[in-house]
Amino acid sequence: MRDKRQKFVDLAESRVTKTIKDIRLIGNLSNRSAYSYSDEDIRKIFRMLHKELEISKSRFKGDGVTKQEGFKL
Numbered sequence: 001m002r003d004k005r006q007k008f009v010d011l012a013e014s015r016v017t018k019t020i021k022d023i024r025l026i027g028n029l030s031n032r033s034a035y036s037y038s039d040e041d042i043r044k045i046f047r048m049l050h051k052e053l054e055i056s057k058s059r060f061k062g063d064g065v066t067k068q069e070g071f072k073l
Helices: 002-028 039-060
Strands: none
Touching: 002 039
């Protein structure tokens, strides 16, 4: 049982750290001197991120939602 726990901890720490880094990189896209985007683009990005977080959260509750989809603006 301890091995499963340690594996979970190791993977969770690694994946959450990577995700935080990737979210910060998304934030870098806010630089208007380097990029052009609309308010609708931003809404789509954060709507998708929120949706995926909710799906992931529901899987921990045993809801079994495994929707996989790509992202396009």
